[in-house]
Amino acid sequence: MIIKTLSEIKSSEITKETHFKNRRKLIKAAAASTAGLLLPDISQAAKAYINVPIGKYSATLGVTDFEDAANYTNYYEFTTNKTDSTVLARGLKTTPWSVTIEGEAEKTGTFQLEDILKNNLLEERIYRFRCVEAWSMVVPWIGFSLGKMLKQFKPTSKAKYVEFTTLYDPDIMIGQRSKVLHWPYVEGLRMDEAMHPLAFMATGMYDDILPNQNGAPLRLVVPWKYGFKSIKAIVKIRFTEKMPLTAWNRSAPNEYGFYANVNPNVSHPRWSQSRERILGASIFTPKRQTEIFNGYGAHVAKLYAGMNLSKSI
Amino acid sequence: MSRKTFWTISKVIFFILSLTPFLLLLYGVITDQLGANPIETLHFSLGDWALRFLCLGLAITPLKKITAIKELIRFRRMTGLFAFFYASLHFLVYIGLDLSFSLEQFIDEVPKSPYIIVGLFTYSLLIPLALTSTKGMQKRLGRQWQQLHKLVYLAAISAVVHYLWLVKLDLTEPLIYAALVFLLLGFRVIEPVFRKKYRAN
Numbered sequence: 001m002i003i004k005t006l007s008e009i010k011s012s013e014i015t016k017e018t019h020f021k022n023r024r025k026l027i028k029a030a031a032a033s034t035a036g037l038l039l040p041d042i043s044q045a046a047k048a049y050i051n052v053p054i055g056k057y058s059a060t061l062g063v064t065d066f067e068d069a070a071n072y073t074n075y076y077e078f079t080t081n082k083t084d085s086t087v088l089a090r091g092l093k094t095t096p097w098s099v100t101i102e103g104e105a106e107k108t109g110t111f112q113l114e115d116i117l118k119n120n121l122l123e124e125r126i127y128r129f130r131c132v133e134a135w136s137m138v139v140p141w142i143g144f145s146l147g148k149m150l151k152q153f154k155p156t157s158k159a160k161y162v163e164f165t166t167l168y169d170p171d172i173m174i175g176q177r178s179k180v181l182h183w184p185y186v187e188g189l190r191m192d193e194a195m196h197p198l199a200f201m202a203t204g205m206y207d208d209i210l211p212n213q214n215g216a217p218l219r220l221v222v223p224w225k226y227g228f229k230s231i232k233a234i235v236k237i238r239f240t241e242k243m244p245l246t247a248w249n250r251s252a253p254n255e256y257g258f259y260a261n262v263n264p265n266v267s268h269p270r271w272s273q274s275r276e277r278i279l280g281a282s283i284f285t286p287k288r289q290t291e292i293f294n295g296y297g298a299h300v301a302k303l304y305a306g307m308n309l310s311k312s313i
Numbered sequence: 314m315s316r317k318t319f320w321t322i323s324k325v326i327f328f329i330l331s332l333t334p335f336l337l338l339l340y341g342v343i344t345d346q347l348g349a350n351p352i353e354t355l356h357f358s359l360g361d362w363a364l365r366f367l368c369l370g371l372a373i374t375p376l377k378k379i380t381a382i383k384e385l386i387r388f389r390r391m392t393g394l395f396a397f398f399y400a401s402l403h404f405l406v407y408i409g410l411d412l413s414f415s416l417e418q419f420i421d422e423v424p425k426s427p428y429i430i431v432g433l434f435t436y437s438l439l440i441p442l443a444l445t446s447t448k449g450m451q452k453r454l455g456r457q458w459q460q461l462h463k464l465v466y467l468a469a470i471s472a473v474v475h476y477l478w479l480v481k482l483d484l485t486e487p488l489i490y491a492a493l494v495f496l497l498l499g500f501r502v503i504e505p506v507f508r509k510k511y512r513a514n
Contacts, residue, residue, distance in 0.1 A: 067349075068349035071348065071349060072348060072349035082349075135350055180482045270425075270426055270427065270428060270479070272421055272422040272425040272426065274421055275422075277350060277352065279349040282351075283347075283351050283352050286415070287411070287413070287418075
């Protein structure tokens with residue numbers, strides 16, 4: 001299904017993207033042939049999720065190059081540098097992995113990730129991803145519906161919010177040794193946001209398991225919110241009655257709110273949010289206009305009916 | 314090798330070295346090796362080099378005084394002009410590539426970004442300095458030239474403010490530059506005091 005609000009995306013935009021990809025491939029091919037060796041393409045065979053069906057809400061958009069999506073990540077647990085995170089995150093051991101469920105739910109405790117995966121059907125969702133730093137990409141995620149997963153733990157009527165926590169391991173996550181943020185990283189959603197069918201838990205991307213720097217083995221994807229809401233390497237999920245104190249909100253409350261919905265009309269206190277730079281685009285491509293709720297307004301705007309979006313940032 | 318040839322060769326080497334970051338970036342653009350966000354890579358890198366040359370320019374007088382190598386002063390103009398060169402490219406990348414020369418975007422984005430206003434202010438301080446950098450202008454302006462070129466102190470401070478203000482959280486790098494500028498400007502305050510004492514003794 002194509003999301004209606006995304007129909008505004010000009011076909012030219014997509015064509016251009018393909019053009020870039022081809023250009024990159026041409027350059028790579030040229031480089032390879034100059035070196036006199038053409039390595040066999042073994043990447044396809046080794047991929048973990050090649051037959052995952054495309055799920056609802058996936059937009060037919062020009063997908064960002066894997067290289068770009070995988071080597072431009074904000075992962076402050078390792079570093080504030082977006083490319084160094086690729087190498088630094090390699091040391092993270094993602095198996096075995098367990099997730100602790102706490103708080104206002106009937107079924108709490110610690111669960112192995114593989115057991116969680118058994119109970120949730122994998123699908124692919126091609127989502128747009130918009131960072132608060134005004135860049136964006138389109139990523140084919142592999143994972144499952146967050147809401148369906150949460151329901152399995154039978155949250156009680158007291159569960160008004162759900163809080164997610166990233167692994168805390170400063171021996172490996174060396175960025176946690178400095179105090180740029182309060183560790184461990186915490187994010188949260190209101191229960192109705194978490195139950196929305198667009199909210200997604202990813203274990204993979206681009207037909208394969210998540211690269212460590214992209215949040216392996218389990219990360220959140222909330223496509224209508226700024227990227228920092230999509231917390232990585234989740235080890236704990238807690239159902240709460242009170243609004244969780246999230247990491248960025250805690251460090252700079254006037255700049256980063258709890259909701260963090262993508263909104264071109266509400267500027268960050270230090271920069272405009274009206275446009276976004278498309279990752280992988282050539283240097284002569286103008287920025288694209290940012291859409292409210294990142295283009296998912298038709299689906300999620302009703303969650304915020306009656307709320308002042310310039311106050312509840 | 315005569316002393317004169319030595320310094321001429323040094324200047325040529327310094328010129329080539331100073332141009333290298335630009336050539337590497339140009340190569341990166343042509344071969345598409347500037348990563349997922351090439352405009353950002355260009356923009357940040359050019360800004361970094363502008364600030365580095367600004368600091369280097371400010372370091373020349375203190376170095377000359379400490380080492381008593383008077384020829385060092387011959388590098389000051391070139392260093393300053395390289396600071397202006399990188400600052401100009403930094404500005405051009407913002408206006409031309411980031412904003413696609415769109416006045417509409419300029420009007421929308423600049424007032425929302427205090428750090429960009431400070432950046433533009435910094436650049437505007439460098440323009441008169443670059444324009445009056447020739448030997449002819451130096452002679453013509455005489456004493457006023459000295460006064461005018463003190464603007465570089467203000468430019469260095471506002472460049473650091475520009476950097477500090479844009480960073481999301483990790484202030485390490487801009488704070489290193491802030492400390493460096495503080496030292497370089499501090500030297501100019503303290504040195505005359507020491508010199509007086511030394512003479513009195």
